[in-house]
Amino acid sequence: MVAHVLRLRIATMIGALRGDRRHAIRVSIGLVLLVVATVVGALAVLSLADASETAIAAVLVFAGSAVTLGFFVAPLVTGAADPLDPRRFAVLGLAPRPLAAVLALAGLISVPSLVLIALSMCAAAAWTAQGASSFVAVVSAVAGVVTCVLAARVSMAVAALVLRERRSRELSGMFLVGILVVVVPVGVFLASLEWRGQVPPQLSEAVAVLGFTPVGAAWALPSASQPAAVVWGAVVMLATLVALAAAWVALVTRALTTTERPVAVRERGGLGWFAVAPGTPGGAIAARSLVYWLRDRRYLVNIVVVPVAAVLAVVPLVVAGVPFEIAVLVPVPIMALFFGWLPHNDLAYDSTAVWMHLASAVRGSSDRIGRLVPMLFVGVPILAIAIPVAVALHGRWALLPAMVGVCAALFLAGLGLSSITSALAPYAVSRPGDSPFQQPQRAGSGAMAQGLVLLGSILAAGPALWWGWLALTRDVSFAVPSMWAGIGAGVVVLVLGVTVGAAVFQRRGSRLMEFAEST
Structure with missing residues (x-):
């Protein structure tokens, strides 16, 4: 089953290149630009090996936290169809837990996940060059990737089970307003800092706080210098992974045992805020x-x-x-x-x-x-x-x-x-x-x-x-x-x-x- 699902996932990705000529050209150009951006990002991450430990921690922890949050929020905002929707496997009579593990593994085979894996490997290399333990750096990169993939899986499952039937422009507007509320204050905070060739203390404090949150614990693990900080960071990281895994298994179980609403009810329109x-x-x-x-x-x-x-x-x-x-x-x-x-x-x-x-x-x-x-x-x-x-x-x-x-x-x-x-x-x-x-x-x-x-x-x-x-x-x-x-x-x-x-x-x-x- 694992091999079959992985083959289906790869076939789905390759199938995105099919279609008329214009569609194939647009997708090809997008992939080329994405590869170029990934290479540039990888080189930028590797160049942090020559920076100070404070600078590399500020960049990688802050960026990693933003990426983790993006993996969770993006499916809720876009409402894109999930090719690995557990409901598609309901007719096969599979057990929920093995299916959840297989779908989570298949979630690693996607364009965003592959880009994240490449950048995480570069981050691990940069931390190792800074003198951090190679084992801790690899664990941090793996945990960060797994956290992002599980967050995306959970978010897509929630969107499919709860929001799909009630999605409307009002609901999308609420999500966009929420993103604006987060992005604008963060942008104002970063723009107001006085860099002067070094990391501002305010940013270092913010990064230290992010290191003990679910979105930043995995990425901040190599930057922890005190044993107590390492222990607490590892506890938060493991607790986040366990919580996401439990939520993913529960959502897969619900998707396999819940009858889908009729299309006529799901696609009704004109209710506006009353549908939300x-x-x-x-x-x-x-x-x-x-x-x-x-x-x-x-x-x-x-x-x-x-x-x-x-x-x-x-x-x-x-x-x-x-x-x-x-x-x-x-x-x-x-x-x-x-x-x-x-x-x-x-x-x-x-x-x-x-x-x-x-x-x-x-x-x-x-x-x-x-x-x-x-x-x-x-x-x-x-x-x-x-x-x-x-x-x-x-x-x-x-x-x-x-x-x-x-x-x-x-x-x-x-x-x-x-x-x-x-x-x-x-x-x-x-x-x-x-x-x-x-x-x-x-x-x-x-x-x-x-x-x-x-x-x-x-x-x-x-x-x-x-x-x-x-x-x-x-x-x-x-x-x-x-x-x-x-x-x-x-x-x-x-x-x-x-x-x-x-x-x-x-x-x-x-x-x-x-x-x-x-x-």
Whole structure:
């Protein structure tokens, strides 16, 4: 069976060259370019043998971690068909574990895997030239390759069993946003470093942390100098391999024993966010809210205005004489504050559509949580990108934990308080189809609700703001307490706000329906 599957795998790879003339030419040119890039990469890795041990560790561990993460994420984003899908072998009656081992072995025979194997061999040679143990270098290279292959196998199996039936442009967009959230901060971090012919200490610290994570443990093993570091690195590496192998066997077993969904159900279209969200009341409300937030111009104007207004706030500060390195930190907390404030009246934007929630007797917690999903979907990526950019412009990365804590407190506390006010004190807004800048006459309760959310968010973030200020003006050691205080306060206020808001929503159902009908 092993030989037969391997022959099928090789035949599949060769079959990619078949087809019309244009297709064969395109594939051939792509392979030539890939070979050239692999040779150049191999020479670059081998040239690290003349670099310092710190430099080779920084390059190989950082690059290896990125490659491992890419092997896991790429199948989820692209959704390409897996030629080694375990479901194709279901009719043969094979045992799950032997089949899982054979398919994992066949996963080594692919273009990305072959390129990775070549570069890993060069990395092992470079480590050996640096004086590292040849045995440890080879073990590191083999473990790195196996980790990548198993990660890709697991990712493809998850995409085939779970995502294929519910794949849509919305789901692909979520994955791309997630990648953007990771890539942009990392790019900003690397671009802000001062190299000056040597590895910056910040990068060395980041590499040391990656060495104890599942994505970087295998690649960092040769760089460990202390016995304790070697032991912990080996433990993390082995634990990662065991976890991936167990997940792969479990997924193969499920694929062989689970009946595939009918094609008519799998290929249905037009559901958009409803096909992505869980099939629960909260998931349905989240999907409907996402449709509103991402298509209704009343919502879109609010989303666009917040970052623009926050950035413009820097101008008067600089004109007033505030140093630029301090003024540049102000817009991000302002964005976090107003992103948390935006849903404070989202129920009013529903107009009469709120009757669907009330008539179906949906639980208040489902309504409150579902309505917060759009703001989390929009606010978290923007803040994740804006925070490292602001810290990079400021120039002191030691303040990053303080910025995270302050923004987390303002954002999460705002969402929690908004969950209460949107059900307790909704006020009239422009109706669907009207101009977002057209505001109807309303009583004073609206201003009170807005003020309470803003003031409550600032009060909840008070400890984080205070420690963040001390980290900025006195000692950066206050940055870590600021982070934990901000995250803790934000989470507590968010949970309490959703709980209280859910109770208010259920008790005020008739009042809310009356409000919707009268506005």
